Amino acid sequence: MAETPEKTPADAPSKTPASSSDVEPAPHPGVVPAFRSVRRPSGGWRRVAGVVLGPLMVLSGLASLLFVAVSLDVRPRTLDAAVRANTIGIAPHVSGPIVDLRVVDNQPVVKGEVLFVVDPRPYAADLADAEAALALIDMEIAALRAGVVAAARAVEEANALLVEAEAEAVYARLYLDRVRPLLSERFVTPDQVDKAATEADALDAAVTTARARIAAREADLAVAVASLGDLDELPDAIPTEEATARDVDMVEARGGDAEAVGDRPSDVDPATLNARRVAAAAAVAKAELYLDYCTVRSPLDGYVTNLNIAVGEYANEGRQVFALVDGSVWYVMANFKETFLSFIDVGDEVEVYLMARPSERWRGVVQGVGWAIDLADGRDIPRTDLPRVDPTLDWVRLARRFPVRIILEDGPEVPIRMGETAAVIVLPGEGELPPAQFPWLRSLFDDLDLDD
Known part of the structure; x- marks a missing residue:
């Protein structure tokens, strides 16, 4: 037996008299009554959320806009940047065909x-010719030195003869x-006495002759010394006046007559011989230098670039053959708007x-801010030595950009290349780089190899 549901007060008929407008008409027989939509009360939590969240989002x-604007001013940044390095043009000091090429394009090289x-x-x-000319001059100098030695020995012999003559006299x-x-x-x-007197007079004359012979030998020595000059002090050249004065002093110091020596003919000018010897030595040094220039060495540690030659190519003196990229110093040239320059020191x-490794960062230091740029503005004028940053002009006048040189001092041990695109963020007043932001995102990039 089914139980009859108990009527609740809500199901009980209302005893409140209903108005005529609240009374629903009885349905027509045979017509199915339609459902009437019930109007929900206005308001609710959705309206409250819209009223609260709308202004909050605004x-x-x-x-956020204010934070970004302040952050851009406090920490200037730009994407208009590229990695740079110094390049050295390799040009030989001598001309001739290349007989040995020991590098290839893009090869790393070390200094020397x-x-x-x-x-x-x-x-x-040429070196052999110069050495031969120097050898001939050295032979002349050796002959002059031998003449000085011979003259000195002749003086000694004359002195000995003088002593002998004086003893006999x-x-x-x-x-x-x-x-x-x-x-x-x-x-x-009487004849014996006369003979003894004659012999005494003859020996006195022999003494005089020996003394004269000594004077002549000393004069010959002075001439030999004057001809040799100061060649022992080569390779320093001696001016003609100074060489002549020294020669006169040497002659007079040995008891000779400088004027008499000067009157004697001499085929050798000591000052000229000095100059010839110095010139010959300089020619040898120059020939050795040019021969050494035939072997071209790397002036620094770097990388070969733009090598488009082979063995047999004729290399001209002073004309660049290829270039080297200096691998010791890398820097970034970042072009900042002029409105940011007051925040960069x-x-x-x-x-x-x-751009090649977005998940890795390098530490850099601002080396300097450019003081001038090329103001060609698209005009066809000769290029200057100033950095050229072409402005983007539209109906709005844009701020010009100035190059800021940033030296890369620390970073990952990975190779970098000149011309790579870079993004930089300047951190004024900070002594070191702050911790990297979003480390979990960087780790995710590394794990998924998204940086490759």
Whole structure:
């Protein structure tokens, strides 16, 4: 037996008299009554959420816009940046065909490494000629030195002969003094006395001759010394006046007559010989230098670039053959709007990101801010040595950009290349880079290899 549901007060008929408008008409027999929509009360939580969240979102957007604007001023940044490096043009100091090429394009090299060799045979022949000319002059100098030695020995010989003549003359005078008293006592004949006197006079004359011979030999020595000059002090050249004065002093110091020596003919000018010797030595040094220039070496640690030659190519003196990229210093040239320059100072820390590795960052330091740019403005004028940053002009006048040089000092141990696109963020007043933002996102990039 089914239970009859108990009527609730809500199901009970209302005892409140109903108005005529609230009374529903009875349905027509045979017509199915239609459902009438029930009007929900206006308001509710949705309206409250809209009233609260709408202004909150507007305020959040304004706050975010203000934060971004302040952050851009406090930490200037730009995407208009690229990696740079210094390049060195490699040009030989001598001309000739390349007989040995020891590098290839894009090869890393170290300082002092041989790059290529120019044919050294002509320069080796020039060195041989210069050495031969120097050897001939050295032979002349050796002959002059031998003449000085011979003259000095002749002076010594003349001095010895003088001593011998003086001894014989003294003995002859003593003998004459002994035999003269014996003439009165008839122990000797007058002829013997005359002979002794004659011998004494002859020996006195021999002494005079020996002294004259010494003077002549000393004069010959002075001439030899004057001809040799100061060649022992080469390779320093001596001016003609100074060389002549020194020669005169040397002659007079040895007791000779400088004027008499000067009157004697000489085929050798010491000052000229000095100059010839110096010139010959300089020619040898120059030939050695040119021969060494035939081997072209790397002046720095770097990378070969733009190598488009082969063995047999004729290399001209002073004309660039290829270039080297200096691998010791890398920097980023970032073009900042002029409105940001007042927030950038030399020495500021910089965050640097490369497009090739967006998840890795480099530490940089502002080295300097450009003081001038090329104001060609599209006109056809000769290029200057100033950095050129072409402005983007539209109906709105845009701020010009100035180059800021940022030295890369620390970063991942990965190779970087000149010309890579970079993004930089300047951090004024900070002594070191702050911790990286969103480390979990960077780790995700590394795990998924999205940076490749």
